[in-house]
Amino acid sequence: MRHKTFLWFFLPTGLAMLLFIAMPIVSVVTQSIFAPHPAVLIEVESCTPLVGCTTETTVDQEATATLRAENPMGRFVGLGIYFDRGHLAVQEIGQIWASNESWGGFFSELGNLPFYRAMAFTLTFTFIVTPLTILLGLVIALAVNSLHRHLKGLMIFFSLLPMIVTPLIGSLILFWMIDSRGVIGNALVNLAGDPDFSLKASTGLMWVALMVYGVWSSAPFAFVVFYAGLQTLPKDQIEAAQIDGATRWQQVKFVVVPHLMPLVTFVALIQLMDNFKVFEPIIGFSAGAHAQSLSTFIFNDLGGETRQLSSAAATSVITIIGIAILLSPVLVRTWRDFKGAR
Amino acid sequence: MASRAQRMPTSLRIASSLFVLLWFILAAFPFLWTVWGSFKVELDFFSIADWTNALTGARTEAVYGSPFTTTGYEGAWIQEEFWRNVLNTGIVCFFVVTISLTIGTLGGYALSRSTYNYTFWLLITALIFRAMPPITLVSGYLLPFFEWNIWGILPTTIIVLVAINQPFTLWMLHSFFKNIPSELDESAKVDGCNQFQAFRRVIIPVMWPGVITTGLFSFLLAYNDFAVGAMLLSESNRTMVPAIAAFLGTTQTEGNVMFAVAAVVSATVPLFILVMFFQRQIVGGLTAGAVKG
Numbered sequence: 022m023r024h025k026t027f028l029w030f031f032l033p034t035g036l037a038m039l040l041f042i043a044m045p046i047v048s049v050v051t052q053s054i055f056a057p058h059p060a061v062l063i064e065v066e067s068c069t070p071l072v073g074c075t076t077e078t079t080v081d082q083e084a085t086a087t088l089r090a091e092n093p094m095g096r097f098v099g100l101g102i103y104f105d106r107g108h109l110a111v112q113e114i115g116q117i118w119a120s121n122e123s124w125g126g127f128f129s130e131l132g133n134l135p136f137y138r139a140m141a142f143t144l145t146f147t148f149i150v151t152p153l154t155i156l157l158g159l160v161i162a163l164a165v166n167s168l169h170r171h172l173k174g175l176m177i178f179f180s181l182l183p184m185i186v187t188p189l190i191g192s193l194i195l196f197w198m199i200d201s202r203g204v205i206g207n208a209l210v211n212l213a214g215d216p217d218f219s220l221k222a223s224t225g226l227m228w229v230a231l232m233v234y235g236v237w238s239s240a241p242f243a244f245v246v247f248y249a250g251l252q253t254l255p256k257d258q259i260e261a262a263q264i265d266g267a268t269r270w271q272q273v274k275f276v277v278v279p280h281l282m283p284l285v286t287f288v289a290l291i292q293l294m295d296n297f298k299v300f301e302p303i304i305g306f307s308a309g310a311h312a313q314s315l316s317t318f319i320f321n322d323l324g325g326e327t328r329q330l331s332s333a334a335a336t337s338v339i340t341i342i343g344i345a346i347l348l349s350p351v352l353v354r355t356w357r358d359f360k361g362a363r
Numbered sequence: 364m365a366s367r368a369q370r371m372p373t374s375l376r377i378a379s380s381l382f383v384l385l386w387f388i389l390a391a392f393p394f395l396w397t398v399w400g401s402f403k404v405e406l407d408f409f410s411i412a413d414w415t416n417a418l419t420g421a422r423t424e425a426v427y428g429s430p431f432t433t434t435g436y437e438g439a440w441i442q443e444e445f446w447r448n449v450l451n452t453g454i455v456c457f458f459v460v461t462i463s464l465t466i467g468t469l470g471g472y473a474l475s476r477s478t479y480n481y482t483f484w485l486l487i488t489a490l491i492f493r494a495m496p497p498i499t500l501v502s503g504y505l506l507p508f509f510e511w512n513i514w515g516i517l518p519t520t521i522i523v524l525v526a527i528n529q530p531f532t533l534w535m536l537h538s539f540f541k542n543i544p545s546e547l548d549e550s551a552k553v554d555g556c557n558q559f560q561a562f563r564r565v566i567i568p569v570m571w572p573g574v575i576t577t578g579l580f581s582f583l584l585a586y587n588d589f590a591v592g593a594m595l596l597s598e599s600n601r602t603m604v605p606a607i608a609a610f611l612g613t614t615q616t617e618g619n620v621m622f623a624v625a626a627v628v629s630a631t632v633p634l635f636i637l638v639m640f641f642q643r644q645i646v647g648g649l650t651a652g653a654v655k656g
Contacts, residue, residue, distance in 0.1 A: 022477040026558045030473030031485070033466035034529050041526030042492045045503030052502060161386050164379045167371060174642075176383060179391045181638050181645060186394075187587040189604050190627050193611075194393045197400075197624065202409035204396065204417060237389065242649060249650040269375065298496040301589055304608060316498050316590075323502055323594055330502050337499035348494045352487065359483050 046341070052334035053102055055095035061085045095331070102335040109339075110134045136336075139313040142228065146314065147296040150235035154292055155285060157236060158243020163273070165244070166251045177245070184241035192234050192305030199230055227311040234302045239295065243288045250284045251277070293347050297340075315340045394631065401628040402431040405621050435625035439610075445626050447599075448606035451517060452586065455602055458521045459585035460578050463528045467581075468574060470529070471536025472562060476545060486537065493530035498590040500527070508595065515597030523591055528581050535580070538651065539573030540566070576648040579641055586634070603630045 022030075061084040068074040104111040113134060121127040131137050165176050183191060198205045201219045210218045220226045254277060262272050278285075300316035303309060309317065315336060322333035371379070396417075400408040403423045410416040420430030427434070439445040474482050504523065508514040543566065551561035586603075593605040601609065607630065610623040638645065 022473065022558065024479070027473050027477045027479075030469045030558075034470035034533060035485075037466060037522070037526040038489070038492060038529050041504075041523050042495075042500065042530075045500045046495075048503035048507065049499065052506070160382065164383045164386070167376070167379055168383060172383075176387065177646065178638060178642055179387055181642065182394060182635070183390050185583065185634050185638050185645070186631055187589070187604055187634070189587075189589050189608060190630055193607070193623070193627055194397045197408070198393060198396065200409060202411050204414055207411070207414050241390070245646055245649050249646070269371075294494050298498075300496070300498060304589075307611070316496055319498050319502065320590065320594075323505070328505065330505060333502040337502055340499050341495055344494050344496070345491070348491065351490070355487060355490065 049334045049337050051094065052330055053338050054097065054099055056098045056102060056331050057095045058085065058088050058092070061088060102331050103339070106134070107332055108136045108335055110136060135313065136318070139315055139318045142312045143297060143299060143314045145228070146232060146235060146299050147293060150232050150239070150296050151289060151292045153232075153236045154239045154243050155288055157240040158288070159247050159278075159281070159285075161240065161244040162247035162251055163277070165248060177248070180241045180244055182241075183238050186238075188238065188301035189305050191238055192302040195230075195234050195237070196306045221307075224311040227306065227308045231299075231302050231306060231308060231312060234306070235296060235299065238302075239292060243292070246284050246288055247281055250281045254280055290347075290351050294344060297343060297347055315343070394635075397624065398628050398631075401435055401621070401624045402433065403621075404432065404434070408621065408624060435621035436629070438619075439622040439625040439629070443610065443622055443626075445603075445606065445622075445629065448601050448603045449629070451596075451600060452602040452604075454517060455521055455524065455592075456582055456585045459524045459528060460581045462521070463525045463532050463581050464574060464578050466525075467529060467532030467536055467577070468570065469562075471533050472540050472566060474533060474537045475540035475543075476548070486534065489530035489533050493534070496590070497527050497588070498594075501590060501594045504595060514595065515600060517596070517600055520592060520595050520600075520602075523595060524585050524588060527591070528584050531584070532577055532581060535577045535648070535651070536573060539577070540570070543569060572644075575641075576644045576651075579637070579644055580648055582637075583634075 061081040062078050063081045063084070064076050064078050066074055066076045103109055106113060114131070117127060117130045121130065132141065161180065165173060165180075168176065186194075197203050199209075199220050200206045201210060201221070206220060209220070210216060220230050258276050258280075259272060262276050267275065298316055299314045300320065303312055303314055303317045304320070309321070313321075319333045319336045319340070322329040322336065400417055403417065403420050404426055406422040407416045407420050410422075413421075416422060423432050424430045426432070474486060505514070508519060513519045547565050547569075548556075548558075548561040551565045552558065556564060588602070589604045589608065592602045593608060596602065596605065598609075603626070607623060607626050610619070610626060
């Protein structure tokens with residue numbers, strides 16, 4: 022295809038991505054290094070006879086407006102926003118580091134910094150949910166594969182539901198069930214034997230609940246991919262293993278799993294990236310007090326009455342960097358495939 | 364046929380069946396429970412006294428004389444005007460799917476037929492864009508959209524969702540068009556068509572299976588979107604999912620929780636139907652990326 026023809030075919034989609042993905046990234050990066058102008062304050066001394074003089078601090082609307090009009094970007098602060106208390110908190114970390122002898126104390130104080138708390142949850146969520154998803158998906162795939170074929174279709178249909186359903190809606194449905202008045206929550210209260218037992222009250226339990234949601238909603242994806250992989254499993258390999266006297270477990274371990282390995286890598290990479298973006302369940306579970314992720318951190322900055330664009334932009338950039346790190350193995354592999362294909 | 368050696372021992376068969384049953388309950392029960400409960404009053408859906416009330420609807424019967432009531436749905440659809448949000452979601456989904464398939468098909472086709480190096484870089488860029496959470500872009504949208512006075516209206520959200528959707532659409536359709544032999548359009552070109560005519564007369568008639576699968580995923584993205592809609596739409600233009608999130612903020616008074624439950628069930632129904640009819644395409648789309656690596 023000639024360059025010119027290609028250009029015409031690609032132009033609409035290219036333009037859409039340029040204007041609404043590439044440009045916003047530039048805009049986000051710029052916003053993150055500029056802080057909004059503070060209001061210009063003036064001190065006015067007003068003197069009234071007999072009472073005396075008082076100085077009042079008021080906002081000089083006119084000067085503020087001129088300042089904002091002159092420099093609509095705000096004032097340049099470099100990496101200041103990244104290092105402030107709401108984000109990487111370099112200064113605070115230095116203090117905590119200096120004042121703590123042990124690692125335990127250091128980490129517990131680190132947990133008081135909002136950004137690190139969000140980071141801790143995001144990473145814990147990502148690295149616990151991903152392996153569990155893969156494991157559960159694999160077991161479901163093996164179990165469903167041994168079913169009668171009429172049942173398979175039905176199982177696939179119901180298995181898809183937790184994944185297809187809107188994440189916010191799925192998390193709400195689970196949340197209403199684990200509410201202390203809901204059916205599962207109620208059962209847990211009886212099980213714990215404590216009428217005041219509530220998932221919502223405990224940070225640890227809330228984290229567990231969020232991760233249960235994470236596994237529940239993404240296991241179907243792993244299942245479907247592995248199930249498709251099982252259909253291409255070469256029969257003769259299994260037979261050869263059986264002739265060699267392999268037990269069922271050995272067959273799974275030495276024949277099935279190696280055959281599925283490329284798919285495991287694929288699912289793991291997709292899931293790492295998806296779980297790193299964890300967002301809706303925290304909103305749906307109203308778990309903001311116990312768990313924050315990088316995404317909800319941005320969401321809260323943007324949604325408040327004072328839209329803190331610069332702060333949100335800085336977190337966005339950090340999130341994008343995190344995604345880029347997780348994505349790098351995929352990129353390297355795509356590059357190798359491309360080299361190999363030529 | 365399964366040989367005797369391949370047949371499972373009874374204990375394993377039972378264990379495996381039990382596990383499938385357990386997963387079936389895990390996957391399906393929350394939905395069935397919520398659908399059933401959405402026809403009850405709040406005191407039944409959240410029953411502290413006796414959980415069987417949620418099944419029998421004892422309180423609902425005491426209030427309305429029947430174990431089922433549609434007050435939740437009436438409250439959500441009529442009182443809270445949820446139908447507006449449904450309509451908005453309909454509009455957004457329709458336009459997002461149509462526009463993103465139109466421009467995505469052209470782009471994906473071009474990427475699959477060009478042999479130059481830049482196609483690789485374009486695809487890699489698309490992959491990076493695809494991996495980014497939409498919420499990270501939102502702070503980049505707000506200022507310019509306020510400036511140009513296009514914040515809060517549906518067309519803005521539609522075009523943003525189309526753009527966010529493009530990377531995925533391109534990858535999907537690119538690999539799909541790769542599987543259509545290029546001899547088809549080459550021979551059309553030999554017969555005197557230009558590239559676009561070849562595309563229109565030869566490729567379009569055979570591309571529908573791939574386009575439908577891609578369209579399903581575009582639809583799901585638009586339908587399931589929360590971050591973009593919540594941030595870029597004004598209150599009167601909200602789509603379903605942000606509207607449901609907003610319901611939750613105002614659920615302190617009794618009965619309102621049931622509005623949210625009814626709205627949630629209403630929003631799940633189209634997805635349910637979608638999976639029922641397009642299960643094969645969805646499974647195919649999910650595995651397409653995996654098999655190619």
